[in-house]
Amino acid sequence: MVKEVIGKFLNEINSAKNFSFLLVIATTDVSLIPGLTIAGATPELTHFTPAADAEFLMLGKCKVINTVPVTPDGIPTPALISRASLSFLKISKTIVNAGSKITPNLPFIDLGGKPGGDIRKQSLDKSTAEKIIQNGIILGDELSNSYDLLVIGESIPAGTTTAMAVLEALGYNAIDKMSSASPNNPKELKSKIVKEALKDLPTSLIDKLAKVSDPMLLGVAGISIGFKGKILLAGGTQMCAAAAIIKEIENTKIHDIGIGTTKWIINDKTADIISLAKDLGVNLLYSDLDFSISKYEGIRVYEKGYVKEGVGAGGSSILAMLKANINNKDLVDKIDSMYSELLIR
Amino acid sequence: MVKEVIGKFLNEINSAKNFSFLLVIATTDVSLIPGLTIAGATPELTHFTPAADAEFLMLGKCKVINTVPVTPDGIPTPALISRASLSFLKISKTIVNAGSKITPNLPFIDLGGKPGGDIRKQSLDKSTAEKIIQNGIILGDELSNSYDLLVIGESIPAGTTTAMAVLEALGYNAIDKMSSASPNNPKELKSKIVKEALKDLPTSLIDKLAKVSDPMLLGVAGISIGFKGKILLAGGTQMCAAAAIIKEIENTKIHDIGIGTTKWIINDKTADIISLAKDLGVNLLYSDLDFSISKYEGIRVYEKGYVKEGVGAGGSSILAMLKANINNKDLVDKIDSMYSELLIR
Numbered sequence: 073m074v075k076e077v078i079g080k081f082l083n084e085i086n087s088a089k090n091f092s093f094l095l096v097i098a099t100t101d102v103s104l105i106p107g108l109t110i111a112g113a114t115p116e117l118t119h120f121t122p123a124a125d126a127e128f129l130m131l132g133k134c135k136v137i138n139t140v141p142v143t144p145d146g147i148p149t150p151a152l153i154s155r156a157s158l159s160f161l162k163i164s165k166t167i168v169n170a171g172s173k174i175t176p177n178l179p180f181i182d183l184g185g186k187p188g189g190d191i192r193k194q195s196l197d198k199s200t201a202e203k204i205i206q207n208g209i210i211l212g213d214e215l216s217n218s219y220d221l222l223v224i225g226e227s228i229p230a231g232t233t234t235a236m237a238v239l240e241a242l243g244y245n246a247i248d249k250m251s252s253a254s255p256n257n258p259k260e261l262k263s264k265i266v267k268e269a270l271k272d273l274p275t276s277l278i279d280k281l282a283k284v285s286d287p288m289l290l291g292v293a294g295i296s297i298g299f300k301g302k303i304l305l306a307g308g309t310q311m312c313a314a315a316a317i318i319k320e321i322e323n324t325k326i327h328d329i330g331i332g333t334t335k336w337i338i339n340d341k342t343a344d345i346i347s348l349a350k351d352l353g354v355n356l357l358y359s360d361l362d363f364s365i366s367k368y369e370g371i372r373v374y375e376k377g378y379v380k381e382g383v384g385a386g387g388s389s390i391l392a393m394l395k396a397n398i399n400n401k402d403l404v405d406k407i408d409s410m411y412s413e414l415l416i417r
Numbered sequence: 418m419v420k421e422v423i424g425k426f427l428n429e430i431n432s433a434k435n436f437s438f439l440l441v442i443a444t445t446d447v448s449l450i451p452g453l454t455i456a457g458a459t460p461e462l463t464h465f466t467p468a469a470d471a472e473f474l475m476l477g478k479c480k481v482i483n484t485v486p487v488t489p490d491g492i493p494t495p496a497l498i499s500r501a502s503l504s505f506l507k508i509s510k511t512i513v514n515a516g517s518k519i520t521p522n523l524p525f526i527d528l529g530g531k532p533g534g535d536i537r538k539q540s541l542d543k544s545t546a547e548k549i550i551q552n553g554i555i556l557g558d559e560l561s562n563s564y565d566l567l568v569i570g571e572s573i574p575a576g577t578t579t580a581m582a583v584l585e586a587l588g589y590n591a592i593d594k595m596s597s598a599s600p601n602n603p604k605e606l607k608s609k610i611v612k613e614a615l616k617d618l619p620t621s622l623i624d625k626l627a628k629v630s631d632p633m634l635l636g637v638a639g640i641s642i643g644f645k646g647k648i649l650l651a652g653g654t655q656m657c658a659a660a661a662i663i664k665e666i667e668n669t670k671i672h673d674i675g676i677g678t679t680k681w682i683i684n685d686k687t688a689d690i691i692s693l694a695k696d697l698g699v700n701l702l703y704s705d706l707d708f709s710i711s712k713y714e715g716i717r718v719y720e721k722g723y724v725k726e727g728v729g730a731g732g733s734s735i736l737a738m739l740k741a742n743i744n745n746k747d748l749v750d751k752i753d754s755m756y757s758e759l760l761i762r
Contacts, residue, residue, distance in 0.1 A: 130555065163563075179526050181526050
């Protein structure tokens with residue numbers, strides 16, 4: 073079931089005729105900071121996660137690593153939810169590389185970006201930041217000829233930290249509102265890193281973004297600005313940062329945008345996506361998933377706050393529920409079946 | 418007006434509902450051989466031509482070079498015809514890089530290929546050749562979710578020479594049948610290069626292709642094999658080589674394919690696309706363009722056999738005539754208007 077929190081974006085999705093799914097991937101060196109992210113079995117492996125997520129989403133198997141990305145506890149990537157959801161639909165999926173240390177072994181669109189550095193020093197040079205946005209705009213504009221709705225997911229380890237920095241840099245109060253893939257949100261560490269990153273913040277928008285943004289957020293913002301239809305930003309609190317960049321560059325565009333996420337993000341007591349979305353004036357909706365009925369512990373632990381969102385899981389499940397009329401049980405059965413295939417290998 | 422030479426592919430285009438245009442670009446070192454190609458003002462500049470063609474097609478201006486690609490005589494790229502044709506349609510254009518020395522400054526899909534070498538030595542290593550085909554198949558398969566017709570153009574200097582080598586390597590008689598962008602087809606030079614390239618030809622298909630094929634042909638073949646709908650190969654005699662590779666890998670696929678070209682290729686007395694298409698059993702059609710009514714000498718010279726085809730000019734004009742109901746005059750007026758803007762700059 074899909075539930076609406078802010079706005080009327082359900083109508084927009086229901087009336088869309090031609091839709092497509094984009095996964096924007098990137099890495100930064102922020103994910104190498106120990107204790108910050110569980111989007112990979114070790115900090116070093118986090119650089120492989122976006123490419124592996126892209127491969128699993130498209131092909132059902134990973135090439136850059138032997139298994140699907142897992143947390144240090146072995147909990148599988150939310151790409152499983154996205155692949156299962158999209159399997160109910162006739163939809164084309166496109167991988168967009170905004171700047172990744174490791175690139176996937178499949179055809180992908182390149183925005184000409186670079187991996188981000190450590191935001192405590194400098195994430196990107198200004199010309200790269202501009203290029204990612206500009207190429208995103210060209211791509212979004214071109215996709216307008218084929219689609220009236222884009223669903224845009226992301227995969228970038230430590231992305232909630234860079235997103236927090238972007239929101240703060242753009243004047244929002246985000247320090248206490250960002251989710252985490254871990255049930256133990258490392259909020260103190262995140263806020264320490266962000267505060268250090270925001271010291272000596274430059275004044276112009278592009279300089280601010282080059283300093284603290286990750287490449288994914290710039291790519292998602294560019295594509296959304298260039299696209300002429302409606303956009304479902306498929307992600308959690310990170311997508312509030314993408315929405316903030318969009319609003320900064322083209323204020324009225326915010327009305328064409330909805331953030332589509334999962335129940336676990338909405339219910340995350342360590343964060344507050346609803347307050348962020350209200351501050352932005354952006355539509356917000358979520359899929360009311362219940363993984364307690366799964367056969368597998370690795371899936372049931374989502375109910376305990378593990379992983380929560382990512383690789384467009386929320387938006388994909390929203391799309392499948394609205395466009396293929398599936399319910400929670402259909403989806404969990406499909407996820408269980410895909411997961412069982414992974415366990416056999 | 419669109420005319421059918423072999424088969425009934427006009428019906429297929431007419432009944433297609435969702436179509437998209439792909440431009441597959443690549444370079445090889447064959448274009449550096451003096452006297453072989455006029456797809457660039459000098460042999461060295463030919464390596465910039467595919468990227469510049471891609472930029473002009475998408476953006477209406479070039480970034481990797483200052484002007485649009487021209488022949489040594491200053492005759493502009495056929496990308497002008499393609500951009501003018503596609504401007505009449507609501508169609509998304511995608512650049513696919515199969516292996517180019519210079520890449521365009523815009524978002525493009527990368528097949529993970531490499532630029533080709535000199536086919537007298539070795540064009541590609543085997544694993545790169547395989548990768549281009551495999552990634553092409555993944556891309557084509559994915560595009561099947563959005564489209565029922567793909568129009569695939571190409572830009573690769575000296576591409577008729579590598580195409581000649583591929584056709585001969587696959588057992589076709591092509592030495593006397595390949596067109597040229599020049600009215601003075603350098604047939605002796607081409608055939609000398611091809612004969613040298615075919616010495617000590619390996620026996621397996623993939624080894625043959627790695628030895629003499631350019632990356633573009635492999636990319637086009639892969640995409641076509643993976644795609645589930647109909648494919649209009651938008652090009653001249655080169656596309657016969659793409660069709661030959663497709664047929665070799667998946668024999669029955671040839672019935673889903675049409676080669677869409679221009680009057681100038683069909684009428685080229687130095688070549689014989691009709692005989693090649695008959696040997697392949699592939700559908701063949703062309704747009705009966707007449708550029709004698711253009712205001713500009715640079716456009717009128719197409720009637721003297723200059724350029725003839727490229728960047729999907731034939732297929733794009735076929736599509737515009739069938740799907741937007743435009744005639745020759747509409748198209749020439751649009752080309753003239755775009756050309757005049759180039760002259761002003």
